[in-house]
Amino acid sequence: MIAEDILFDAYNPYAIQLTDKEISNIQTNSRLIEDGDLFVAIKGHTVDGHQFIEQAIQQGAHFVLADKTFLKTADSKSFLHKKILFVENTYAYLSTLMNRFLDSPSQKMNIFGITGTNGKTSTAHILTQILSKTGQKTAVLGTTGIRTDNYSAPMNNTTPDPLVLQNVFQQMVDLDVENMIMEVSSIGLAEERTKETDFSVAIFTNFSQDHLDFHGTMENYLKAKGKFFKELEPYNHRGQENFAIINRDDATADYFIEQSRATVLTYGLDQTADYYASDISYSDFSTSFMLHYQNEVYPVQSSLIGKFNVYNLLAAIAAAHSQGIPLTDIVNNLMTLNSVEGRFEVVSDTTKDDITVIVDFAHTPDSLEKTLQTLAHIKHHRIISVFGCGGDRDASKRPIMAEIGVTNSDYVVFTSDNPRTEDPKQILDEMTNTLSEENYCQIINRKEAIHHAINLAEKNDIVLIAGKGHEDYQIIGTEKFPFDDRICAKEALELRNKKKHTKMYL
Known part of the structure; x- marks a missing residue:
């Protein structure tokens, strides 16, 4: 050029x-x-x-x-x-600069952006599957990387820097992608990484404490999120109506609605929302509810469990429907949705394991609490949790998360997350110093902690391994070491079963 x-x-x-x-x-x-x-x-x-x-x-x-x-x-x-x-x-x-150099690649697709403290990845993958099932080639970009048909690649950031992001857009255009679903982080917004991106739909999931190490205050964090909706144009470059999809039940909903210049659609359990759910029912590994839109009611069945997934489903439903996909078509495809890697992922095997082991990315106070509350709906004996808090990140949430853990679990094994350059023991002490309960222990080594929790578990117990989800590494100091909670848990389950088998013949 x-x-x-x-x-x-x-x-x-x-x-x-x-x-x-x-x-x-x-x-x-x-x-x-x-x-x-x-x-x-x-x-x-x-x-x-x-x-x-x-x-x-x-x-x-x-x-x-x-x-x-x-x-x-x-x-x-x-x-x-x-x-x-x-x-x-x-x-x-x-x-x-990149937008000019590549001739505005984001204008050649429908771009859906999802922001919020929790639920971005799950909502993105739900929406991706809904759109893909209609025959539209769809890509998803976020915490788990970039993915579309027959192509995937890792990303260093949830929302990449402008050089990478615009090149990804061009790459997807070259692959004939029609829809791009992307997670939009508050840090990415604060650093204007998504500037020049032609969004058609902006989705807000929820707002709670996170990233205060970067933003400093909750007010700054909120403003960074609000910027996404404030800058969303009422119409895209094709003259089509843009939509802001807002969680009506969140305490900050009115703020985001006020920031929005695009057409606002709301979702939630509140009956004043444009799309709302009622009669929610949970079984061990499925969720059902009634979806209300205007004067119509649609029964929804999904293999995704938990109240938080009801919200994720509603957000994706509203976004897809805003683009003209009939609700009947959307609802009919929800039961066959695949779960997201590292998001409430069951790694145990019901054919040979007498306990349930779940790996989840929950790494904020709100997401951890919601995940543990969801586990309470599953038939179980005890809940044993394994988690920690990241180093060089918001330290104020450490005692909060520890309190949530011991309150909503029968036993907690506190361990290292990504300690980075902090002392792992100091992180654990900051988590537990104010606890009055005694239903916990500290094990710095994450592998040892996971093995301990699984060995401690009795028949029908649930073991939740939280914080890292899909990540296949652990950051200690400034180095990344290979480590995957799911692989570690499966190894621990295998050893547990061998011990049980050996005892039977002693």
Whole structure:
């Protein structure tokens, strides 16, 4: 692409001629620069890309884009003859740059964005399956990576940075994807990663404590979420109506409704919602309810269990229906939905295990409490929980989660989550220091903790392993080590069964 077509509003103090210069690719990592690329120097939290401008030019970058503040530094003087352009903030400009370079790829699909403290991943996967069952090619992007028919790849962030995100959009366009369902994190919104994304539907799931290590206050956290709805246009580029799908039952619902400029549709258990559920019934591993919309009532059966999944289902139903899919078609497909990896995932085998072991991603006070409350609806003897809290993250939720654990479980094994650079023992102590109950223990090693809980379990007990869900790693210090709760639990179950089998013949 011609440089002038995408860099026309960049500050050019050196009278660089852009007209006939081609840009073959855009990179923010100087090590990936090839001849003809544009290098965008970004000042990150730990690394400043402006330090690598000379390296990028030596590797063949046709142009460099830098912050205007770089002009004032001594380092910039040696580059006065180089092809450097300036903007106020390169990171804030990156979405616009990528959108121009790739010719607005998000406008070539229907983009559904889902934000909220909990439920984003499950709602995204439910909606993806609903749309796919209508024959529409659909991709999902979020915590579990990017997935569509015959293609999947991991992602470093729930909502990727603009360079990655816009490239993913283009990749999906090349694969003829019609719908993109994506999780939109509060951090991604605060950092404007989704700027220039042409959303058709914005979904709000719920709001509770999380990410205070980044946002500082609940007010800032709320405003970051609200920004998504405030910036959603009433109509998309095709002139079609955009929709804001809001959880009517959440305490912050009115705030999000007030922020919205698009057409608002609400869901919940409150009968004032546009889509509401009544007569909810739970069996051990299924949920049923009556769906109400206007004057119509539809019986719903789903293999997804728990009250939180009723909300996830309602959000996905409302979003799909807003795009013209008949409710009868949506409802008829709900019983065959697949569960999401690491989201209330049963890893035990009823044919050989006399206990139930469930792995779940619950890592906030609200999600942990809702998950444990859901377990209470399943026939059981005792509930044993295994979980911890992440290091270098919001420390204020540690005692809250511990209290929720001991209150809603018969026994808790507190263990390491991703301790990162914090002392794992100190994290556990901060969780348990204020507990008055004694129905718990601390085991720092997560593998040992899972094995201990499963060995401790008796017939008909439920063991919940919470916090990491689908993750196949554990972060200790600054390194990632291979670790999967599901694999660990299955190994522990196998050993437990061998011990039982051995005892039978002693």
